[in-house]
Amino acid sequence: MDWRVLLSCVSLWAGLALAEVGTFDLCRSSFYRQTEPHGFDRTSDDSAQICQKYRGTHFFATLYDKSNRIPLWSAYKLDHGRTKGPPRPNDWFVEPQLWDPNQSREMTSEDGSTLNELRSSQAINEDYQYSSYDRGHLNPFSFQSGVGRIATMTLTNAVPMDPCFNRIRWYKLEKNLKEQLTMNCIGKKGTPYLVTGAVPSGSEKIPIQDEEEEEEEEEEEGEDPQKYNRVSVPSHIWTAVCCNHVDDKHKFSFAFLAENKEESRFQMLQVDELISKLSGLYPNSPSINIFTDDCNSKSKRGQEILSEIRSALYHSFRVFLSDQYSQLLSPRKRSWLDKETSQLMESTNLDQNKLQLTNIGFLMTFPSLADWSSYFEKTYDQDNLACVLEPSAGANPGGVAEGSGSRDRFCIPQQPRSDVSATGWSCVGQVCGHHEGTPYSWCYTSDTKWGYCCLDKCTVNKQSNQYECSQLSGYPMKCSPLYSMVTISGEACRVDHPCGLYGESYFWCYMDYGKGWDYCCSPRHYCGEHGYDYQWCYTADPQRSWQKCTLHAPTQKGGAQCLPPKFQDISDLRY
Known part of the structure; x- marks a missing residue:
């Protein structure tokens, strides 16, 4: 089955998730050393602290940006429980308290009678309906177990993500990260704390996809078509990881930073390096802090695990190409x-x-x-x-x-490269080889001639101080x-x-x-x-x-x- 179909096949589950808005006091267990990240808030009117709660239990914490209508970050712990819980709901929940503190403390499915009020302070499902963006989790669905997975299905935990970035690159990062933390943190009796955030792009928002349809709705209902052009598309997504442990030898941290686009680059960093980069990405945020003491960010063990994740990611991308596009790879x-x-x-x-x-x-x-x-x-x-x-x-x-x-x-x-001659000219229509039965390696080149190719590495001859390589029986010739x-x-x-x-x-x-x-x-x-x-x-x-x-x-x-x-x-x- 096509992987896009697998990722998009979800089942509807009807239910309610509860949340606490306005303070982190009831969900401090989501934070390393009970201390939330700081330096991301702009004003109290623009941001809201949310303790995401479901069936009487607080599962994670979110700082929500009401003006950009996306979360700035979600803080959570990796739950390695084996129970999968109910299937994913088809619609995402919203939080009425973001526009009215007197509303019920229940995060609910959208109510058509209050959509205009909801739009004033948060994203709603309609914002994503005609867009080309995924609703990308900050606290991943797969990092939780049991009913805790449903608690992640709220638009206060989602940002617009490029679908190729979300379904391929970020998905593979999350998968490998979960495996490494399960083995090297939980398996060593440590507790993994994570904070995943998004950098609002400011000017880029989810665009209107079907302008003619929206104009018709405006004429019929008197609605503003720009109501859907409201949700900021993040420029970057980041995750900071802390494995807390009573033994400092097993305590470590590291971080990731990636551009929210199809051909994204992952940067794998120490936590203090991530903070330095985020201070330049978030406007007017010079005093960002994620973990209260950076969680032993200089530890050798953290760098070893980061190297293992890097190697696993490289391998997974290679396997993906080989498996899914084998017809393009000889x-x-x-x-x-x-x-x-x-x-x-x-x-x-x-x-x-x-x-x-x-x-x-x-x-x-x-x-x-x-x-x-x-x-x-x-x-x-x-x-x-x-x-x-x-x-x-x-x-x-x-x-x-x-x-x-x-x-x-x-x-x-x-x-x-094997597609250039010894002197540097590109091969045309072929690669270097023993063509036409010749004992030497050669190819036709872009210089409208043919040229010899190196049989080994082009290196500096210490005697002549020039670049040379071997052709036949170790015979040296000039190369570039x-x-x-x-x-x-x-x-x-x-x-x-x-x-x-x-x-x-x-x-x-x-x-x-x-x-x-x-x-x-x-x-x-x-x-x-x-x-x-x-x-x-x-x-x-x-x-x-x-x-x-x-x-x-x-x-x-x-x-x-x-x-x-x-x-x-x-x-x-x-x-």
Whole structure:
């Protein structure tokens, strides 16, 4: 059965959930050390504290933003009980107390007679009816057991999520997180406390999907069609995790931050790092705190578990593609993907604290080109992994918000490519191989010729100080690493022509199909001042020829970035 059908098949369960609005006093057991997160409130008129209650029991706590009509966060504990409870209701509950404190303390199904009052302070089911967004849980349905699952089915615990993000990426994160916490926290007699939040985007709201239908309703009933354009679509979703334990050796915490979009990037962080990022995402919130003492965020055990989750996520995305889209992946490509995954996980040089999970790959961040250069040398020489620098101006491909002032560099670890010749020209219509019975590896290239291909890694010969690789019986020949998509002037290289030697003694690339070209910094150097009052870099190996460079020019939004080529046969795949 199609997974989308499975996710959308729910059964209606009629019942009531109760809630306490206005104070967290009755649900402090949902918080680590009985202390709620703070720094997210704007004014008392805009936010409401809700103790989510069902059948006389408080299950979790929510801070609700009435102006944006979404929860800012929900705090809860992982319930590892085995009972599944009633089936999921088809409609979500609402909270009448948000618009009138004198209303009953029961969270109920919508009442048509009070819809206008409900709209004034919260989302209702109608808001999602014609939208393309999922009602995404903050406190996950699957993290609770028994009737506690029904208590999560309230719109005060839901935000608009991109369906691909919610059903694939966030779902897989929750699944792997639950497994790890069950084994490494509950299994060690610890208590897992979690806080999941959403960052209101401000201007982006659930749009009106059927304008003609809404205009007809307005004419017939005198209603405002904009009543459905009211619920903020979050820009980011985040989760902070704390495993509390009497023994500090088993106490740990970590966090996740992700963009609410189809091709989302996961950032896996320490709690203090998440707080720093959230302080820049939430307006006027410089004093955010989630766990009262960050819950031992620097613990080695927390980083080990985070690494295990990262590896499991990478594997699950790979399996998803192999299983669901096997018709697009040849056995050779699946084998290549397996090899890349294994090689990445075995690297001892990659700082896993800087890794972010992208589509089905990992992205690393660096504060400067100097840091990137150091990592490039280690991973290229020792792990046979490389990354490709790319300018971020204009398209902003690295996901850095324009005007954010961020100068991080981004890097995707990747293996050397088999679809380029030794000198760097792209193969055309084939990959490197022993074609036509030749004893040497070659391919036809985009240079309208054929070229030899390397039989092994393209490395620096210590005697000649130049890049060389083997062809036949270890016979050396000159070769070129492909490492950058940006020239010394900060211009982007042509998509099919990254920086390389291409038979010359210096590094360069074409910038367009009119043969316009420019120098590139050497892969063993980088654009910087290097003791002078201007920026420069070597453009040849050994280091002799040099040029001034402008990679740090103010027009580069977010600085230079390291991004991967898309996976070849699935470059346009969306799921």
